[in-house]
Amino acid sequence: MNQDYIQPDAWSIIEEGFDKDRVKSSESLFSLGNGAMGQRANFEEHYSGPTFQGNYIAGVYYPDKTRVGWWKNGYPEYFAKVLNAPDWTGIDVEINGERLDLAACAEVRAFRRELHMKEGWYHRSFEAVLQNGTEVRVEARRFLSLDSDELGVIKYEVTPLNREAVIVFSPYVDAGITNEDANWDEKFWEPIETRHSSREAFVVARTYKTHFKVAAFMHNTLFRDAEEVCAEPVRTQVREDKVCLSYEIAAGRGERVTLQKLGGYTVSTNHEGDKLVAAAQEVVEAAVKKGYDALLQAQKKAWAEIWEMADITIEGDVKAQQGIRFNIFQLNQTYLGKDARLNIGPKGFTGEKYGGSTYWDTEAYCLPFYMATKNQQVARNLLAYRYHQLDKAIENAEKLGFTGGAALYPMVTMNGEECHNEWEITFEEIHRNGAIAYAIYNYTRYTGDDSYIPEKGLEVLIGIARFWKQRATYSTAKNKYVILGVTGPNEYENNVNNNWYTNYMASWCLEYAAAQVYRVKEQSAPDYTRVAEKTGVNDAEVLQWKETAGAMYFPYSETHGVNLQQDGFLDKELVKVCDLDSSQRPLNQKWSWDRILRSPYIKQADVLQGFYFFEDHFTREELERHFDFYEPFTVHESSLSPCVHSIQAALLDRMEQAYAFYLRTSRLDLDDYNREVAEGCHITSMAGTWMSIVEGFGGMRVKDNTLYFTPKIPAQWKSYSFKINFRGQVLKIHVKASGTEFTLEGDTPLEVVVNGNRTKIMPG
Template identity: 65%
Template sequence: MNQEYIKPNAWSIIEEGWNPGLVKSSESLFSIGNGAMGQRANFEEQYSGETFQGSYVAGVYYPDKTRVGWWKNGYPEYFAKVLNAPNFIGIDVFIDGEPLDLHKVDKVSDYSRELNMKEGWYERTFIAHFSIDKAVKVVARRFLCLEVDELGVINYQVTAVKGNMKIEFQPYLDAGITNEDSNWDDAFWEIEELISEDHQAFIRSRTNKTNFHVCTFMQSELVQNGEHLQYANHLEQNNKVIRHTAAIELEENETVTLRKYAGYCSSLNHQQYELFDAARKVLTHATLTGYDVLLQGQIEQWAQIWAMADITIDGDLKAQQGIRFNIFQLNQTYLGKDARLNIGPKGFTGEKYGGSTYWDTEAYCIPFYMATKDQQVARNLLKYRYEQLDKAIENAEKLGFSNGAALYPMVTMNGEESHNEWEITFEEIHRNGAMVFAIYNYVRYTGDFSYVPEMGLEVMIAIARFWHQRATFSQKANKYMILGVTGPNEYENNVNNNWYTNYLAKWCINQALENLDKVKDGYDDDYKRIIGLTHLSGSETASWREVADQMYEPIDEELGIYLQQDGFLDKEIIPVEELDSKHRPINQKWSWDRILRSCYIKQADVLQGFYFFEDHFTKQELEKHFDFYEPLTVHESSLSPCVHSIQAAKLDRMDQAYEFYLRTSRLDLDDYNKEVEEGCHITSMAGTWMSIVEGFGGLKIVDDKPSFETKLPEQWDGFSFKINFRNQILHVQVSKSGTEVITYGTEPVDVIINGKEITLQPQLINA
C-alpha cells in the first residue's frame, strides 16, 4: 500500500498528526528552495529521533573519489557530490532549562505541517507537553526568498499554553556538517573563519579540492506584541559552531517570537574577500525590510510564477494537488537566472544522484521551462551544455575517440563525467542524442534559430563525429551497427543495436548535416568561424552521411515492430501482469543477473523514440509498439509513467493515460517507490507537466504553429494551462463542452485546435 498521509488540498501540502516514522519522508516532501539554495524540512529545534539533515547551495559540489574494486580505462576519477552545507536553520529551545525535543517530550499534540505552494512558505505547528502543568505551542514558518536569493527567513513563535516559564532560544550556525553518502569519509569542508558581532554571526567555509568558499550567516531578533526586545547576546563559540542566546520569562498564554534571518553567500557570485561584506548587506536589507514585508514580497513573487505556470484541474483534488506540487518543486529547483546551474534529479531535497545534471534536463525539463517562462531560460539550459563542450570532447578522448568527437557525460557538475557504474558511464551513450534533440526542440518551439549558428552547431558537429566513430560496419549485414550499449532501459546492459540508440544516432547525423546547410546559406560569418574551428571537410561529412544512410535498425518483420535490441525476442516474453506481486519491484527482489535475462523494461526505450519522433510514425505504428512494449514495462524509473501517459492519451486510452498521470504526479506524495525519504524526483516532475500539456492537451508544433489535440479524462470536469509560444501567451481551457484557446499577446496567432486551423486575435491581459 502506498504511503498516503498527505491531505488532499488544491494549494497546500498538509500533514496532520505526529508520527515519528514519517519525519524523514516529510523532510523531503516539505523541502523548500529558491533556485540558488534549498533545504530539507528539518526541524529548527533539536531532534534526537531519526532525521536526514540537508541544506544545499546550488553549484557547490565536491569530487568524491570513486570507490571501485578494480579500475577500468577511462573510468571517472570521482563522483560529484552535492554538499550538505552548513546548517543555518538551527534554533535550540529550552523551557525552564529543559530542551524542546519532540522525540523526548512527554507528548506531542496538534501537530501539523503545511507547505503553502501558492505563497511559497513552509510552516510547522505543534503543542509540546513537558508535564501535566507545562506545555508550549510552537508555530514555525520559514521561506527562502525568491527576490533576495541568498536569504532565508524563519519566524519561530512560542506560546506558553500551560504554566509560566522561562523560554531560552539559542539560534546557531553549525559548519561541522557531513554528507551521509561519502565514499571515503573525507572531509568535504574546511572551516576557515568564524565571526560573531552583536546579533550577527558568520562562518566562512571552503570546500576541499573544488575550493568553493561559502559564508553562512545569521542575525536574530526577539519580538513580543509587535515590539523588538532588547536581549543579552551571550556568545558560545567553538571551531565549528556559533551560538547566540536570548531568554525571556513568559506567563501563561503569552507569546514570544524569535525571527532569524540567515543564508549563504558563495564565491560563485562574490570574490572570496567580499563574502563577509556581502552577507552583511543581505542582513542589513533583511532587518530593515522586516519579516512582514519580506513575506509579502515572497507571496507576490510566487504569484507571478503561478500566473504563467499554473495548471488547473476541475473535479479531481488529488490530481490538482499533484500537478501543483510538481510545478512548485521545479520552480524551487531552477528559475533560469544562472546559466552555470542546472536541474539535479533530486533538486534540493536530498543527496541521492549527487545533485548533478543528467540527460533528464534535455529530454524532460526543457519543454516545461520553455513553455512557462521566457525562452531565455531554456536557452540558458542549452548554453550550459555548450559551455561544457570542451569537457565532452575530453570525455570522449578518454574513451579513445578523436578529431573533436564529443560524448556528453551521464552525470556531471562541471562537464566531466562523474558516474561510477560502467554500464552507464561507458554504454548509455544515447544521452548524446538528447543534447541534439533539445536544440531541435528549442528551435522548433521558439523559432529562435540564432542559437544554432551561435552555439548549437558546434555541439551537433562534435556529436555527429562521435556517432560516426562509434558505429561499426558489418560486412555480413552491409550495415553500420552500434555495439555494446545500454539504452534507456537500464535493465539491459551491453546489448547490440539498441533501436533507440541507433535511430537517434542516424537522426543526429542528419540534423548536423541539415543545420550545416542552413548556417552556410544564412550565416556566412558563423559558418566560416565554425569550419575554421572544427576543420570540417566535405569528405568527412560524406562519410557521416554514409553511416546515417546505412544505419542498421533491428526489426521483426513477422510482428511488424522495431526490436528493442538484437535478440530481444530470444527472451521469454511474459507480461508484467503475470508476475507474482511478491516479485515486485524486481530491482529490489531479483538478482541483477535475473533482471538482465528477463524481458522486463525499466522505462520507455523503443517508446522513448516514438515519443521524441512522433511525426516519424503513424498512429497505427505507435499502437502496435505500445501494445507490445508497455505490457513488459515495470515502470521502475520515475521517468517512465509520463511518456506512457502521453502516448496512451494519443491512442485514446484515457483510463490508462489517467492512471499513468496520477502515478507520475503523485509519485512522491504517495511514495510509490518507498524511497521518498531520500528526496523527491524533481526531473520527472517535468514529465508530469508534459503528461497534461502534451498528453491531454495534445500540444505539438505543426507547420510552425502550435497544435492542440485535447483529451479530457472522465475523472475531470475540465483543465486549463498556459504556454508562452514565441512571446505570445496562449491560455488553453478544456471542458466537457469543448476546447477554448485565448491569446494574451500583441499579435494574432495561428493555432490548430483539434484539427481545425484558427487565427486567434489577442485579448487584454486582464480580460
Template identity: 65%
Template sequence: MSREYIKPNPWSIIEEGWNPDLVKSSESLFSIGNGAMGQRANFEETYSGETFQGSYVAGVYYPDKTRVGWWKNGYPEYFAKVLNAPNFIGIDVFIDGEALDLAKFEKSDVKDYRRELNMKEGWYERSFKIELSDAKTIQVTARRFLSLNIDELAVINYQVTALKGDMRISFQPYLDAGITNEDSNWDDKFWEVEELQTTDHQAFIRSRTNKTNFYVCTFMQSELYKNGEHVQYADPFDKNETVIRHKVATQLAEGDTATLLKYAGYTSSLNYEHFEIFDAAKNVLHKAIEKGYDQLLEEQKDVWAQIWLMADITIEGDMKAQQGIRFNIFQLNQTYSGKDARLNIGPKGFTGEKYGGSTYWDTEAYCIPFYMATKDQKVARNLLKYRYEQLDKAIENAEKLGFSNGAALFPMVTMNGEESHNEWEITFEEIHRNGAMVYAIHNYVRYTGDYSYVPEMGLEVMIAIARFWHQRATFSQRANKFMILGVTGPNEYENNVNNNWYTNYLAKWCIEQTVNHLNKVKDGHNDDYNRIIGLTKITDGEVASWLEVAQNMYEPFDEDLGIYLQQDGFLDKEIVPVSELKASQRPINQKWSWDRILRSCYIKQADVLQGFYFFEDHFSKEDLEKHFNFYEPLTVHESSLSPCVHSIQAAHLGRMDQAYEFYLRTSRLDLDDYNHEVEEGCHITSMAGTWMSIVEGFGGLKIVDDMPSFNTRLPEQWESFSFKINFRDQILKVHVAKDGTTVTLDGDSSQDILVNGEKQTLEPVAVNS
C-alpha cells in the first residue's frame, strides 16, 4: 500500500503541511546532489525531533570490518560504508535569545509549512510561519542548492521575516565534524578531526578517514543582508574539538527581512594533495563570493536547462506519471554526472547510507542505457572503464574463493573493486553479476557502434569472466551436461539453488560472446590481440574447453508447461499465485520468516524474465508470453528493480493496463513510499529502470540491423509522450500520440530507423525543444 503526501506537479516535488512523522521520509525525497557530493534534506536550524542526518562526498568511504557469527573462507574483510561526512548546512537561529526548533512547538503552531524541490532549476526550498508568542510571528524561507558548475560548492539562502513585532535575530552558522554513521558494525570512529582553522570570515575543518586516509576539508563563509542590503560577514564565535561556529546578529522591525547567505562545501584528497585542500577550499569560496548568490543561482538554472533539453520525457494527460519520471531523471543526474571515471552510481545515491558501496550490478544492467542515451557516449564508456580498471581486484576476489588462471568475479558491492558485501548467500552465490558486465559491453557496442572499447579494454574483462564460468561449471555424468550449482539468482528469495536458469544461460552466452570477440579482435585489431594474448596467455585449447562448457550447458526446462524453470526443483514447491495472499501477509519480507520465504514459490524480482529482458531477440513473442503468464503471478515485486522489467515486457505483449500499472509503481516507488522504507533513502539505480519502462517499453526502442527501432504503444491514460535519445552523436526525438508516432532528427547526416516495423530515412532538422 502506498503512502501519498507529495502534491502532483509537473516540475516540482511539493510537501504541504507540517507533520513531524514525515520528516525522515522527506529528508530522502528532497535530497540534493551534484555528482560530487550530496545531502539529505535536513533542517539548517536546530531540530530536536527524529531526523536522519546525512551528507556525503562521492568516492569517500570507510571499510567497516565485517561482523558475522561464523567466519567463512573467502568472506569479505569489510563492508564499504558510504560515509556520513561533516555537516556544513547548520545555521542555528535565535529570536530574542530563544533557539528556533520546530520540535518544541505544537503542530498547530506551525503554519503554511511547505517544501519544494524544483527539478527544473535544481534547488530545494523549505518555508513556514510560526507564532513565537502573542506579540511575535516570523516567516522562514530557506533555499539551497549544490552547484553543478562548481561541484565543491553549496549555497544556502536562509531568510527570516518579522511578520509581527520587533525582534533581535541572531544566526550562528557552523561546521560540525563530530558526526557518525547510523549503520556502523562495531561503533568504530570513522573520522579523525585533524585541524580547525578560522581565517577572517572563513572557517575550515580538515578531517581524515581512518584506514582509507581520505582527507576532506569542510568549509564555510557567511554574510548577512537586511532588506536586501549587505550588513556584515559572520565573525568567529566559538570553537571546540569538532565544531567551528560563527555569529552575526541584527535588529528587525516588523516587516524587515534578515537573510543569511552561507557558502560551504567540501574539497578532498580525491582531487588534491592532502596539504592543498585548505587552499582549494579558499579558492572555491573566492569564486563563490565573486559571483554572488544571484549569479550562482542563474548558472544553476542554465546547467539544469541543458540537462533537461536532452534528458526530459514529457507526458501529456497524466500529472502523476509526469512528476514520477522527472523525479527519477532528476535524481539520476544528481547522483552521477559522468565527469569522473572513478565514480559510479550507488543504489541510494546521496540520499542515505543503506546498502553501502558505490557500485552494484544495477549499473551495468539498468543504468548504462539511461546514461548512454541521454548523455555523450563517453559517459557510458567511463562506466565500463570503471570496471576494467578494477579487473585486477575482480581476479583477486575470485582467487579468494579458490579460482585460478586469471578468472575474475566482479563484486556484488564495491568501492574500489574489492568485494565488500556481508551476506554470504549473495557474496558467494549471486554470481550472475559477472554476466551483467559482459552484457553491458555488448549493449554499449550495439548502441554506440564504438567497437574500440572491446580491443582496448573489454576483451580482457570478457576473458577473465569466461575463465570464471568455465571453472565454476560442474560436469554431471548423470545428465552428461555442465551445471552451475549452489547459486542465488536475481530472485533473492531462493538461496543456494542448483541450476538457476538465468545464471546458466548468462554463463553460456558470456563464453560464446568472448570467443566471438576474440576472433573479431584477431581479424581486425592485430596489435591489441597480440597484447591481450601476451597478457592472458590464452591458448586454443583453453578456448575449446570453454566452448565445451557453453555448448553442453544444462538448462532446466519443463516439457509439460513448455517453460524454462527458475531452477531445479522449482515445481516441487506449492504453486500459489500472489493474488491469493492475504493483504495482511504483505510484504512477505516484513511479515514472514526467512525460512518460510525460501520454501515458498514467491519471487522477489524478475529472474527468468530478467533473462528474457536481456535476450529478447533469442526468444519468440509466444515464448515471452508463456513465461510471463507463469512467473509474473508468482512475483511479489519486493525489489525496486522488478516492476520496470515487467512493465517493459507487458508493453511488448500489448498488455497496456499491466504495463502502465508497473510503470506507475516504479516511477513513484519512493514518492508514494510503496515499501514504507523511503526514510532510509531513495532507490536511485532502479530509477533508470523507470526511464527504460518508457523508452524501451512504451517507446519500444531496440537496435535492429544496426539501426534504432521503435515499436510504440501509448497508455490509454496518456494523450501523448515524447523523449529524446542520443544515437551515435545524433539526436532522435520521438513523439507518440493517439494519431501516430513521429521521429525527428537533429544531426549532421541522414539516419535510417524503423517505426512500428516500417523503415524510414530521416534527414536532419533543428530540434531545440
C-alpha cells in the first residue's frame, strides 16, 4: 500500500497528527533548499526517536574509500558523497526542568506541519503534555533565503497553556556529526576553531581529504510576546566542534516566548578560507538589519518570481495539482542555475542516497525543464559543467584502456572523476555518454544557440565519438559492429550484449559528432582549426565514425516485430507484471539480484527511452508495437520510468494510461510508491513530471526551429496551463477540453504549429 497521510492541497504539503513511524518520511517530504544549501525537516528540538539527520551544502563532498571485497583494475578508489554538514538548526528546549522531546512526551496533540510551496517556508505546530504535567503549544517556522543563499531563518515559539513555565532555549552549532551512510563509521569534519559572543556562535570545520572549509554560524534573538528581551546566556558550552548558548526566560500562562535564530554557512569555495567567520558576520549583520518580517517578505517575493514562470496550473484535480507543484518546488530548491560549478543530485538536499553526485539524469531529464523555465544561460551552465570535466572524462576512459582522447563521462561524479563502485554500473552503464551528447543536440535544437558547439561542445562530441568507435567490436559472424558487456537504462539486466538502446545511442552519437565536425569546419573555420589542433581530429577519423555508425548491429525479433532489448531477451520466461503476485513487489526489496537478472522485468524504460529521444526516427505504428510489447514487463521501480511512459501513452492517445503514469511520477514521493521516501526525494525524476505535462499532454516539440503542439487533456481535468521560455519569448499555453489558448508576452509575433496547422501568435 502507498502512504496517504499527506493532505490534498493545491499549494501546500500538509501533515496532520503525530506518528513516530512517519517521521523519517516527512523529514524528506518537508525538506528545504535554496540551491546553495538544504536540509531535511528534522525537528529543531531534541528528538530521541528514529530520525535521519541531514544538512547539506552544494558542492561540498568527501571521497569515502571504496569498500569492495575483491578489487578489480579500473575500480574507482573512492565513492564521493555529499556530506552531512555541521548542524545550525538545533535548539534544545527545556520546560520547567524537563527536556522537550516528542518521543518522550506524555501526549502530543494538534500536530501539524506545512510546507508552503508558493512562499517557500516550512511551519510546524503542536501541543505537548510533558511528563512533569506542563502543557505547551509550540510553533516553528523555517526558511532558507533565496536572496541571501548563505542564510537560513528559524522562528521558534513556545506558549505555556496550563501554568507558568521557566523555559530554557539552548540553540547550538554542531560540527560533530556523521553521515547516515558512512562506510567506515568515520568522521568527515575536522574542527578548526570556535568563536562566540552572547548572541552569536561560529564553528569552523574542514573536510578531511578534500579540505573544504565551512563556517557554520548562528545569531539568536529572544522575544516575550512581540517585545525583544535582552537576554544573556545562563550557560555557554564549548567543545572543539560545538557551541551551545542557553537562554532562560519565564513565561506566564498563555504568554508566548520566541527564539529567532539566524544560521547558515559560509564556504571556502566562495570566500577565502581564513575569512569565513568575517563573511558569516556580514551575512548576520545584513539579516539583523533587515529583520525577520522583511526577510520573510523577500522570500515570498523571490518565490513569486519563480512561480510566475515555472508554475503549471491544473483545474479540477487537486492531487495532480499538488504533485506537479511539489516537483517544480523541489527542482528549484535544488538548482537555480546561478553557479556553473554545481549540478543536480538525484536526491537534491533531501538525503544522502546516490551521494549527492551528478548522474546522466541531468542531461536526459532535467535539461528540458531548465531550458523552458529559466533563461538560456542556466541550461548552458549545465552543458558547460561537462565541458569543464572533459579532461577527467578522458582520464576515466584511459583507466579502462581507451586511448587517443576517447572520453567516458562518469556514471557518478562530483568533480568529473568516476566515483561509483558497482561494476555493472561503473563500467557497463556506458549509455550515459550518449545522454551527454544528446543534451548538446537538445539544447541547440531548443535554444537555436549555434555558438555552443564550436565554442565548447565539439570537443566533448569528439571525445564521446572516439569512445564509441573503440567500444564497438567488429563481429565477423554478424558482419556488423556489436557492443558487448553492457547495462542499459534497465538496470535489471547486467552484462548483456547489444543492448538496443546503447547500440542505437552509440550509432547516433557517431553520426551526430561527424555532422558537427563538418558543420563547424564549414561555418566556423577558426574554431575548427583550434579544435583540430587541440584534438587531432581529421577527415579520415570522421569517416571511420560514420562507417561504424552505419554498420552497427541492432537486435530485432521478426516474430514480434520489435527491436530486442538485448540479444538474450527472448530467452527469458516472459511472464507479464500483471501475472506477478503483488506481494512480490517491489522486486528490488523482495527478490535476490540473481532472480531479478534472470527475469524479463524492466526497471525503467529502456528501448522506449530510445523511442522517446528519437521519436522522429520511428513511425507511430512502431512506437505502438514496442509500447505494447515492453510496457507489460516494466515494473517502474526506477523513478525515471513513469514519465517516459506517460509521454508516449499520450502520444498514442491512451489518455487514461498517460494520466495514471503522470499521477505516479508526480506523486512518487508524496504517496511513496517505491516505499523508500525516508531516504530522500527523487529530485531528478521530478523534471520528468514536468515533461509529462508539457511534452506529454501539451505535445510540445521543436522541429525545424518551430514549436509544435498537439494538446490533449485527461478526462479528470477541466483545464491546465504552463509557460515556456522559447528563445527569449515567453508563451503561455492554456488547454481546455474545448480548445487551447496561447498568450505571447513581448512584442514579436511567434509562429507555431498546433495540431498540424501553422499559425502566428501575436503579442498579447
